[in-house]
Amino acid sequence: MSHHLSDIKLKIWRQAGPDSMGRFESYLVPSISDEASFLEMLDVLNEQLISEGREPVVFDHDCREGICGTCSLMIDGQAHGPQRGTATCQLHMRKYQSGAEIVIEPWRAAAFPIIKDLMVDRASFDRIIEAGGYITADTGGAPDANLIPVPKPVADASMDAAECIGCGACVAACPNGAANLFTGAKIAHLNLLPQGQAERFSRVENMVEKMDEYFGSCTNHGECEAACPKEISIDVIALMHQDFRKAKFKNRKSLSRN
Amino acid sequence: MSTGQLNDKLNAKAPATAVPEMWDTFKDDMKLVNPNNKRKFKIIVVGTGLAGASAAATLAELGYQVDAFTFHDSPRRAHSIAAQGGINAAKNYKGDGDSVHRLFYDTIKGGDFRARESNVHRLAEVSVDIIDQMVAQGVPFAREYGGLLDNRSFGGAQVSRTFYARGQTGQQLLLGAYQQMARQIGLGTVRLWNRSELVDTVVIDGRCAGIVTRDLVTGDVQSHSAHAVVMCTGGYGNAFFLSTNAMNCNVTAAWRAHRKGAFFANPCYTQIHPTCIPQADDTQSKLTLMSESLRNDGRVWVPKAVGDERPAAQIPEAERDYYLERLYPSFGNLAPRDISSRAAKRAVDSGRGVGPLKNGVNLDFADAIARLGKDVVKERYGNLFDMYDRIAGEDPYSTPMRIYPASHYTMGGLWVDYELMTTIPGLYCAGEANFSDHGANRLGASALMQGLSDGYFVLPYTIGNYLAPLLNKPIPNTDHAEFKAAETQARQRFQAFLEIKGTRSPDHFHRELGQIIWDYCGMERTEQGLEKALSELPALYDEFKKDLRVTGDAQSVNQTLEKAGRVDDFFQLGMLMCRDALDRRESCGGHFRAEYQDDEGEAKRDDEHFAHVAAWEWTGDPMKAIRNVEPLDFTTVHLATRSYK
Amino acid sequence: MAQTIPGSTSPGTDPAPQGGRRSPVTGTALAPRKKQFFLVDLYGTAVGKKYVMAITGVMGIGYIVAHMIGNLKMYLGKESDGVYAIDHYGEFLRELLVPIFPRTYVLWGLRLGLIAALVLHLHAAYSLTVLNRRARPVKYQSARDYQIANFASRTMRWTGIIVLLFIIWHLLDLTGGQLNPDFVRGQTYRNVDASLSRVPVAIFYILANLALGVHLYHGTWSLFQSIGWANPRFVAWRRYLATGLATVVVVGNVSFPVAVLAGIVKV
């Protein structure tokens, strides 16, 4: 069952800080169990580096069960690596063979500046949410939860979009560095629900305009969907485009009333 | 026999009425801060999990100035995100006889009568408001075809009161609270400090005056002063090294507060979850929970014979031991967490474990597939099976899953009173970080409930009670000598880690530390084992202080250095956990002392001597901490033996 | 674009040098939204520009399909009056709605519409390209392994530019005649024959139309997504439509140079 892989050759991007020049460095992991996760393989490398008195490779990670969205590696040219619907932390070494050569880069986008080595700053995603990715409902005033029924298919569709873990793989994978899948997912989550209707159009306007400050545009490459660990469909992008269009006309009408 | 002493600081301050009336009474009597004056108060919220995000958002909505801190890059990454199963609320939407009282009772009983009635009752009361608030916030809870909310039942309850959003309830709730807080950040009422770790709390003239943080990006150490500080920093399950907690969960915030005078309550109450994927090799960094719901259809077994190496399918029925069904015929595979965990441990310890490392038990779906068909099983558990396959590389449709218990939740934490204030005035603690509501064992789906209850519906009221008298009184600012001293100490502490220049990494020590705690202060504890741990831990800690190696510098991201600080605190906590476990000479909930069991191996409580909270007081050395006690009075429920036979 | 330290990339915070002090994030949604005429506002966003690309793209598609059908009249040869069917058709276009508008007015109207569409399409393509380049100033330093993005989607700019060059050549060739060896205004059939009998020109026409086909293969699928007419039920149909349209346009248009070279279309 459990085997050991030998001689994993790694080419890893090292960069001291946001403004430093980076470069690839080569490392060898002489032996690793095929039960190990990809990140555990990097842990082993880091222990090795520490024992040699060198600085370990910095990479972001936390839950290691594919839900927090912290892990973020470009592995052999694919965001989150070769396995579909799988975040980096859920990738396991049994996907690889002894002697494999693996290239690891950070996410690259202007909106995701590199902090160090493989760690990037995804705060721009938070800015998009702050611009409108919420339903305004101050604590205390909520009506009974069952007051507004939500048809099951609507709740399910909303949940499909809400599964986004905010990892940024969509941006990393998109040839244009667009965040349409992330933004679309949040808009679909909230705009599909009856609770989200009051702010439906202002939400989409504010979020899309905030997104524009940081990210590229969508040419409908579909690469984001393929990289998304939650396999969120690019249908959410279409929904966002539709609501944005409606918003521009609707808001114009409602503004002219006052 | 009990070794604790009473202490005036351990006054819960619950209103002097009957338990069910306490919360209303409190709200009627508490001091209020006028809406226009709220903006004159600054509140620091450390942690942005369910408890922290909901508190920060609500306090800001009320008008307070809020500074929120998280070591994560974004508030949305707090470990609350990982909760799968669901959240309880006494909504009685199913009409199956649920009520506030019943939820209150189940929680007290589930906690093996080691929680404070007043707090638990309030938790049950506000549980219903949580669901309303979260639905208004856009949490896409599961629905029935009619569009109303769906519920399921969870361990330890006989009613269906668990609300859920697929297998990602924690994620959806956290996103709801995070978005609510994000709105306040956008509006400028919450200031967010991300990638900033609390490294000390500052107490001036007996009040909590603020905190000291270390910027994980730049290494900058900085002070922040406030009228009040709220700690929502999660649990310390990572003391075991391997646990279902995220890699970066740690006890640092609570521990640093403890060192400044906040009592640490019941550190030995830790929950071991029965259904996790067993360790696969020695590079393993964390364990993954498989939802407990699997036990509804899976059957737990091990081979009868020691050393039976045959693959599961080749072991005939007669040679299998379905030990849960055998030992607990009425609850069978659904026996509560602590009980099934211990049973699994005994099976593995007897040499009958399965898997390459012989460290698991089978959770077999063959019968369920035969009875229900593969499609039904797939519909119920498909995503869990896929997740298992991804991690373990085995297909649970054809071979049984292998599971083993793992550290999952910590009931212990900073001692708080009815108002969630610690023993340091002005320092509050909410969520998993405090000790308040779950006694010695937590029921499934009630941690999310507690975090949100604290943050949304308790703290925003109780904090005003403390702040009102402080109106227009100056507070110490960050130039105060205490702040400066704390900053200097923090800088020196981190610099010192770099300068040891020993040979072993923080992770290396953490693994060894975790192994000791797991072996002696895990699922089953004995006096002998705990004493052994208490002799090994200080020795290992000494080595840590002499032989640690941290490479890199303190001026840029240095995850090894972060880890060093956290492991340092885990060492000290580990000693306290063992001391607490040693001194609690009874078995209750998650704390199982082998010496205190009945003939059938069930936990034996000692209500006469141990119906109390043990709240430890820092003296400068965890081995010499003072054990104070807060007696627990049960006026509303009757103490009974928990039985699941 | 300069890379700044996290937490300071947002408005309202100061950037901090390495080892320095970062500020908290707050008030990120307070900046008042600029008030502009809503169409300007719309075009100001990337999503708005994509509407424009899609709408102008649809106009282009409409034109190209009509133009191709019109051109098919080449195969009808001469009509009973001895004039080529296609020349009649050209005349018909110039005479469109004639009693109401003077001759060629409507045609010019259509032309102006198309010119405007082309200009907008180009401008949007240009500004989005700039935006996208800025969104990833430092490219991946190792090879990408694309999963879904295909040749068509990744070459929209290049196929677009080929089509643009083609249009310029084409206008100077068959409308203005400057690049036509034997141009007679109004005698479409003859002009086409004259032009496409030159083998290099015919090859250029074929290649350009293949590029156009590739552009439309992605464009037609994509425009639904851009406009937001993307009912999940029709996703598969969009793919069929795009493939079908691209094939028809390529087959139809490539047939003309082939027919001329093969002598099927001949004065």
Ligand SMILES: Cc1cc2nc3c(=O)[nH]c(=O)nc-3n(C[C@H](O)[C@H](O)[C@H](O)COP(=O)(O)OP(=O)(O)OC[C@H]3O[C@@H](n4cnc5c(N)ncnc54)[C@H](O)[C@@H]3O)c2cc1C
């Ligand atoms: C795998 C798993 C599944 C679970 N499933 C369920 C379930 O189904 N139902 C249920 O009710 N409960 C469940 N729980 C338990 C529940 O999720 C947690 O108890 C609860 O979410 C804790 O919330 P919290 O807000 O207290 O802490 P957390 O969400 O852990 O947040 C801690 C916050 O504090 C911050 N922080 C910590 N230390 C510092 C520091 N020193 N400086 C600055 N910031 C700091 C962190 O950045 C983070 O923002 C589960 C737990 C796990 C691990």
Ligand code: HEM
């Ligand atoms: C003049 C030269 C042209 C250039 C430079 C050009 C360029 C582009 C580019 C770069 C895109 C992708 C835009 C994006 O998604 O970011 C695009 C899309 C498109 N183009 Fe063109 N194009 C040109 C001509 C045409 C013509 C003549 C047609 C019509 C026949 C056309 C139809 C389309 C369509 C339908 C789309 C898809 C729009 C969408 O995705 O919403 N283009 N074009």
Ligand code: HEM
């Ligand atoms: C091989 C295929 C093509 C042939 C044989 C062809 C032929 C012609 C001819 C004969 C004319 C002149 C009509 C007249 O003035 O009466 C013309 C005009 C024109 N063609 Fe084409 N064409 C082809 C493809 C295209 C394509 C692919 C485009 C666009 C991308 C295009 C765009 C135009 C335009 C814009 C005009 C000017 C129309 C006007 O005068 O208003 N053509 N074409």
Ligand code: SF4
């Ligand atoms: S949409 Fe998918 S890829 Fe993008 S951030 Fe969300 S989970 Fe990650």
Ligand code: F3S
């Ligand atoms: S890959 Fe990029 S172009 Fe659009 S469809 Fe996805 S965002």
Ligand code: FES
């Ligand atoms: S580490 Fe949390 S999703 Fe990968």
